[in-house]
Amino acid sequence: MQAITGNAFPTVVNTAIPDPPPFFAQNLPTRPLPTNAAWQNFVLKKADQPEYIHPYLVQSKHGALTVCYPARAVNTAFIFQAFVANFIISCGPSGSHKLTHFDDLSVTLELPGPLMVPLVRGSPYITCIVKGGHLKFSTIHAVLDVSSFNDCTKHKIQFNNGQTWLLYSSAPLKLNSDLSVSGEFLGVLRLALLSDKVNQVADKKERVLDRFSTCYPISAHVDLTTPFRISYKWKTRGWGDLLMLSHSVHRQIMTVPGHDKVISEFSYRSMDGDLVAIVGDSWVLEETPIPINWYSIKGFQSHNEMQTVVSALKKDVADLNPIKTTSSYFYGKAIARAARLALIAEETHCHSLIPHIRDFLQQSITPWLDGTFEGNGFLYDDKWGGLISRNGAQDSGADFGLGVYNDHHYHFGYFCYAIAVLGKLDHNWARRFKPQVYSIVKDFMTVNPGEGVVYPRLRNFDLWKLHSWAGGLTEFADGRNQESTSEALNAYYSAALLGLVYGDTDLIGIGSTMAALEMRSAKAWWHVPLNSTVYESEFVQENRIMSILWANKRDSGLWFAPAQWRECRLGIQLLPILPITELLFSDVGYVKELVEWTVPALSREGVGEGWKGFVYALESLYDKDSALQKIKALKGHDDGNSLTNLLWWIYTRGTDDSDCSCSYSMKESSRYCS
Template identity: 55%
Template sequence: MANNNITTYGFSFALIICMSAFSLIPETTSSSSSPFQFPPTQSTILPEPSSFFSPNLLSTPLPTNSFFQNFALNNGDKPEYFHPYSINSSSSSLSLSYPSLSSTSAFISQTFAPDLTIYASQTSTNIDAANSSRRVISGFTDLSVTLDFPSSNLRFFLARGSPYVTCNVSSPTAVSVSTIHAILESYSSNSNTKFIVQLNNNQTWVLYTSSPSNLTRSSPSTLTFDGYSGTIRIALVPGSDPKYESILDRFSYAYPVSGEAVFTKSFTLEYKWVKYGQGDLLMLAHPLHLQILSNANATVLDDFMYKSIDGDLVGVVGDSWELRSHNVSVTWHSIEGVKQGSYPEIVSALRHDVEVLSSTPITTASSYFYGKLVARAARLALIAEEVDCLDVVPAIKKYLMDAIEPWLDGTFSGNGFLYDPKWGGLLTKQGSTDRGADFGFGVYNDHHYHLGYFVYGISVLAKIDPAWGIKYKAQAYSLAADFINLGNQSNSNYPKLRCFDMYTLHSWAGGLTEFGDGRNQESTSEAVNAYYSAALMGLAYGDTNLFDSGSMLTALEIQAAQMWWHVREGDTLYEEAFTKENRIVGVSWANKRDSGLWFAPPEAKEMRLGIQLLPISPITEILFSDDGFAKEIVEWALPSLSREGVEEGWKGFVYALQGIYDKDGALEKIRSLTGFDDGNSLTNLLWWIHSRILGSQ
């Protein structure tokens, strides 16, 4: 199969309903009306947002994993990456960097250096003294954030993928532009509305003003607009060819002040920017954008590009983009099914796993590990349906009820869910007082991972017991809305898409934690599982909106994983040294690609493979739909299994991926395993291998 491609199966929602053997629950309650809130809590560890956001924003749920999160944490002075610039700000200035890129066999990183810093040389005297030193976030959308410097009369419109940084100066102010580099030359056009600045690091910057002005050298490293009001736009000229500067000139008049990303129809996402000024809007698209961009409303400038850790950023003209992901078939069971001749082996393992399940209570109180055990049991129920072993389903149903209900009704003594009104989201009881509990869930780390497992289990239980599903629907939707709320005004308890980044088109997991390298995500497969599980919830409750949105987010997360985490031999997206040594990224950051994991070193290749594969479910065959790449990554990881102390659970994931291209060999190895990951089972691995075998028999 082609690289970076998702197999399209072409099932519609209606066809799935007809073909699947599940109980469809009539939608008796709107998912967005009177949304359920778990008991409120006042966390003792969450940061205070009022220091960073303007007062009008504090009454609505705030982002906890956004592209500008560093601007609202601690001192607010760590940079964030906006494509193509990294941007940092203090209380009185904003710095931008066209980051340099470095690469080794272990990591790739972008380094921030304040190439240009913009600030007011004089401050306004007509500002409330109590707020005079504050830089505030005065507005944000899916694709932009607005920063105000009240004492300086400066407002910055920062848009994702804009080749310009735009500053509005509200009243006559001395505005300075300084640099850490030497200024070799600065000069203006005849109209005094365009200014060229050449630095000794081989960078050339161009500054545009909305009205004539004078830019003078006020010090060896500082240029100043004296008494200026209006708009200033700043852009790096990305190459020496005169065409680059000419393109920047042509599109310098129109600038974005906000940008929304809207799901307009199945598997279609539309970017809509609000622009000021005259002419067409020039923005930049990363490689995944270009893969799915429909050119109906946008024109690609193939010869205009900036470098980026995410691949070349290419110019696109148009204030509305239509992005069409691949269609992904979200189903309860394997897409092609299991051949009846394979039933006995799976059923034998299934009966044993259910017997152990029924006699082994859950002892962990961790929301992550507890959720994995819930989802593991739910997999057994669906496999039982697929191999016609329905007599074990009642035992699984009881297990799921006993495990899930205490988290939904607040009777679980070891932990549970609470609602945080300060930022707008769910916390765990343990996490509300301990940053380290539940892997930082209490500071909004990993929400889609943990809740995705619970949503999966709830969806399966609602499928096999519709009455139970109706009883707990409000709580079920609350768990899902925490990470997949689409921003409907009637659901004001949660921010829009807590983890999913509408520009990079994948999720981040870092939460309210400040990182110099920006946001990060380790396990793409668990992110896929979250949105896949939400789509299954849509199936269980007959909710086409939830099904459609979950399906599309699943598709986008998969395509992003295949683009930026899956590293194929001979790929040119990353530098050769990194590509040669790595078949998969461990942790992807906004400004770094790391071969290590949070919990393991780079040489633990089986763990790196496993954390980007688990949990194994029907959606896995779409995430790893490229047989050739499966062979590459398994052959890369297999030698690491000879290390001392490698756990059986991680071996199981390597063998599972081997089953895509070497089914018999993988089956033999799986039969010899003596242990499994806590979210996996022998039943699940046998189901996986035998559903692969069907396709070749």
């Protein structure tokens, strides 16, 4: 990304959120700090809520580390993993932990003792580095048996809940039948679940765990220097090869390792499907490149269809009025809606309409960048290190929690889209406000934090899960969460468009890479086709799309609507409708299942016209004529959408055998704008 460091907005005292709690160790940088990390609960409030470090739930409380291999509760409304104190480890007095290290794939806690715990996501073992002291083990279960092997460096522990655990130690450990420990211990412990009542096939699993117990990861790094290529590298200690677990999206794009590197029969269940073992301290993931287009991929197919879009476009442009809301989210949607009209005007060669839209965008966006917007504005919070709104700095509920770092990629994604379009239309304006523009996009798109950089690395994007989180600095028992993957996709797509405007190849590359990964994860975990094997059939039968995906839960209810409002569930995973949307919903068979599942909800009294429009937009992928009639009959549209955009969407889908060469030419279309 181009070398613009620092922040171009004034600093504000953020009273909506307290100073960072005292859980960060002194050796860590004071600013900027992560605000949507997978381990965020470890530094919020009392820092005693568990986090899901696949495949275990892990809690740090009162100086003890509690490990849980969770059982799964499933019904038609949600899938949930309950935290149970399966195995408790401590080595000192009661007290709080310190977070001494964090990176892309791990976090390290120091508990009293001291007890160092590098929690590396996807490790089948929990590793504890004991600096010396009296170890204490306990459980809420009855201990049925403790067996010791290899001169007391391996112990097999059976509980009455059906679980069997293996405990490895780098030095002899005298473990008694009640889990008490005789004498002091100095060394490394590795704890792993061998089996539970769901999976009793343990012989081969035990041999694998024995083999790889001597090499443990302590940190990791993800390299993103090459577009669409993600390289994992773990730093290890001990000896031998490293064993890690991969989820399904990893395996979809992982460069094929040798047959001796994949242990397909060694797996753990997780909230995200089976975690399969991979041998090696480095992985390479190769995502399929995606195009970043300003316009539709296939273009218009006929004169008459383009004329219909032009007629709607003229009316929508004429109806552009000053934006009344001061909400950063809804304001962003409004300017992005206008920006869509500008690009559709370009695609239909209606150049005479563009100056009016350009002026509207300039008048609407500039006050947010030069500090003259009345009622709100963007400011820099140096407590955590990020861009927030003036209203969000005073009220944790304002702007949907922007001041507590909720939904940053959503809000700023809409602004980035509108700014990119305006910058495309007015290069002088883009150059004038480049520092402010880069402050906005770098809030959630910084890749290489360093000296002079005031935003954390990829604020929202999770480089292990390969999608974003939106929850910000709010403590949740189920960890981070995200509702709208399509708005996350919009953010990264829009960042790539900004890269096109400024000739920033790094921003184009990282934006398009994040967009491709977000889209792949949405299809894997948010889209729920009838033949899904990721989730249990009981949940799949009643849900065609996820509402909120949590680290430790899957939910059919939305933040703003119940599960029965299926049109909202569909719409929030579709909006805003953009050229890249056709890649997100490329599986027409699944789209038909989703629409047919949603349509009965439209007969409910009070269904919003805007939400109907999103349902009909997807219906058009397999029944264009039916969807078109319904869209033309709508009495209103979502505040980020328009009749012009819906008609553009329908008329640029093409046919199965069409390509860009058969699209109606831009030159011919210009006569419709006379």
